[in-house]
Amino acid sequence: MSGPQRVKFYQTGTFTVGNRLLDVSVRSVQSDTTRNNSLNSGHRACQGCGEALGARYALDAAMRAVNGKLVVANATGCLEVFSTPYPESSWRVAWLHSLFANAAAVGTGMAAAMRVKGRHDVRVIAQGGDGGTVDIGFACLSGMFERNDDVLYICYDNEAYMNTGVQRSSATPAAARTATTPAVGEQPGNVFGQGKSVPLIAMAHGIPYTATASVCDLRDLEYKVEKAMGFRGARYIHVHVPCPLGWGCDTGDTLKVARLAAESGLFPIFEAEYGEITGRRPIRKQIPVDDYLKAQSRFAHLFKGKGDPARVAMIQAIADRNIRRFGLVQEGAPA
C-alpha cells in the first residue's frame, strides 16, 4: 500500500459485507445471484422496513435449504398487505393468506395435506407479525407447538400493530409510545411489567428448535432458518425487525437501531433445542440502553426536559437481566 489512504480489509473475515470475497461455501444466501427472491421487489413496504428485509432473507434461506419445496401461510398484517395488493403479488413462493389469527393452524393443515399426499419433500412456513403471533394468533401457535406439527413459524416482531397505525401489542416494550399507550400522564408510554416472551413460551412447549434473530445480523438469521429447516416438527424463529414509522427512527437506521437493541441486551439473541438453550449471540461491547432509546421518538418522553432517569434505569435493568439470564456477555470479553 502506498499513499495516505489507509485501506481496511474489513470485508474478509466478516459476514456483514463483501460476501463474495468469501469462499462459496460460507457465503450468504443473499449474495447468491441465483437466490430465489422470495419476496420480490415492487412491494409496498415503507422505506426502511425491517420486516420486508427479514422476510426476504428468511424465506430465501428456507427456499435454498429445501430446494424450493416450500409453501407459506401468512397472517394478516403489514407483510400480507404490502406484498399482495390485488392483482399484484411480490411472492415468488407458493403463498396463502387466510386470516389474522390462524397462520399457524393453516400451516398445520398444509403440512397435514402434504404428508397425506406423500409429498414429504414439501415443507411449510407460517409467518406473521407480532400482533398475529403473540396476541391474536397465540392460541393457534401454541396448538401447533404442542402437537409438534411440522411447521416453522417465523414471527417478525416490530413491537406493535403497525398495519393499523402503531397500537400496543403484548410485544411492545415498556415505556414505548404507541397510539394506544400515548406519551401522556404520569407514566407516559407502555406500562412496565407487562408483555411476554414467546420464544421462552415456545421453549416451554419442548419443540425441537426455537431461536431469536435480528435483521442486524442477517447472516445469523439465514443460519437459523437453514438450521430450522433441518428439523422436523414445530419450530419457531422470532425476528426483531425495526419499524422506522412506528418507532420514530430514521429510515436509514433500521439496521443500526436493531443492532443497538441487540447490543444493549434489550433483544437477546439465542437459540434453543428441545427447550434447552444451545447458543447465544454474544455481545462484544454492551452499550447503555440510552443509546438505543434515544434513536427512536417512541421513547422521546424519557429524555425530554429533565428526563426520566428512573424509568430509563428500569429499562437498563431489563437489559442487564437479559444479559445475565442468557449469558450474552462472555467473561474475559472486552467491556
Next chain:
Amino acid sequence: MLKQCEGSQAVAEAIGLCRPQVICAYPITPQTHIVEGLGSLVKSGKLANCEYINVESEFAAMSVAIGASAAGARAYTATASQGILYMAEAVYNAGGLGLPIVMTVGNRSIGAPINIWNDHTDSMALRDAGWIQLFAEDNQEAVDLHIQAFKLAEELSVPVMVCMDGFILTHAYDRVDIPTQEQVDAFLPPYEPRQVVDPDDPVTIGAMVGPEAFMEVRYLAHAKQLQALERIPELAVEFKQKFGRDSGGLIREYRADDAETIVVGLGSVNGTIKDVVDDMRKDGVKIGNVSIGSFRPFPTAALNKALGKAKRIITIEKSLSVGIGGNVSHNLRMALPDRNTTVYTVIAGLGGRPITRASLKKVFKSALDGALEPVSFLDLNLGVVERQLERERLARRTGPAAEAILRDLSAAPATAH
C-alpha cells in the same frame, strides 16, 4: 348395509367412506360422537391415508381445514353451537376462498343462557358465509347428504355444511343403510382441486382486494350458489341411480299438490309435521308439508312452484331472528310474488323445547281459523314472560332474566309444556 346405530356413528361411517384426507376434531356437544367415531376409524387403520388432528379450538379446526384444503387434501370437520360462532371468521374465509370443505353441524342453540339442546340458531348465524347449507330430515338422509356434499363442494369449489338436528338426530338410534365403499367410490371421485398451494406451481392465494374487484368476487360466490340450485337436484337423481333411494334435493313435498295450507320446515321437525298433516288430512283439511333441504342456496323457484297455489303458509322455525321473527319466512317471501299469500311464522323448539304433534295441530288449526298471529311462539309460557316484564317495569335492576325465570318456574308450576 342396514344397521341400527346412533346418528353420529352412521355419519362418521359415511364420512369415512368419503375418504377424507384431513379431519380436524374438536369436541362440542352434540357433535362430539361424530369426530370420536372418525377418530376410531383412523386410529384403527380402517380409514387409511387420513390425518386426524386434535386441534385446540373450533377456530383452529376450520383454519387447519382451510390449510389442508388449499394444499389439495379433502378436508372435513364437525361442530355445533358456540363452536360455529367461535370459528365464524374462518367459516367466512373458507367460503371466500372457495375451499370445498365439508362440515357437519349438529344443530344446537346459542347462549346465553347456555343450553346444549337443539335448535337452528347456530347454522342460521352463518347462513350468509358463502357455504351451501343442507338440512337432513333423518339419519339416513344425514348419511346420504354427506356423500353428496363432498361431490357438490368439489365440483363447484364451495364449502358445504350438512346440518343435522342435535340429539334428535345425532343421538338417535335408528335404522340406517350404510353404503359400501365401492358404491361411494363409484359416486365420489378423488378430490382434484382447481387451484392448490404447491411449490411446483407457486401461486398467491388470499390477496388483498379493494373496491375495484371485491363486488365481483362476492358476486361470483353468489353465482356459484345459483349453479348449486341446478346441481343439487341433479346430484339427488345421480344418487338415486347409484344408491337406490331418494335423498337430498332442494325441497321435498309431502301431500302438497292440492294443499291450501302448507307447513314449511327445516330438518327433523318435518317428520312431526308430516304426522300432523296425515292426521288433519283424515279430517279433510287440505294441508301439506314442504321441507327445505337446501337453505343456502335458497330454492326460490322450486318453492314458488310448490307453494304458489297455497292460500296460507306456516313456517315452523327453530331459530329466532330477534327483533323481527323468522329467518325462513323472511327468505320465503322472496319465493312468493303474490302478496296475498298469508305467511305465518311460528318460532318453535328453541333450546330443545319439544315440538309436539298436539301443539302443532293446535297452531295449524289456529292458522286455518285466521286466528294465528303473524309471528307466534309455540308453547311459550306467557305467564312467565309477563311476570318478568312486570318485574322489569317495577325495578330497574332485576338481575339476569334467565335466573329470575327459573325462580319463577320453581315457585309456580308451569302450565303449557
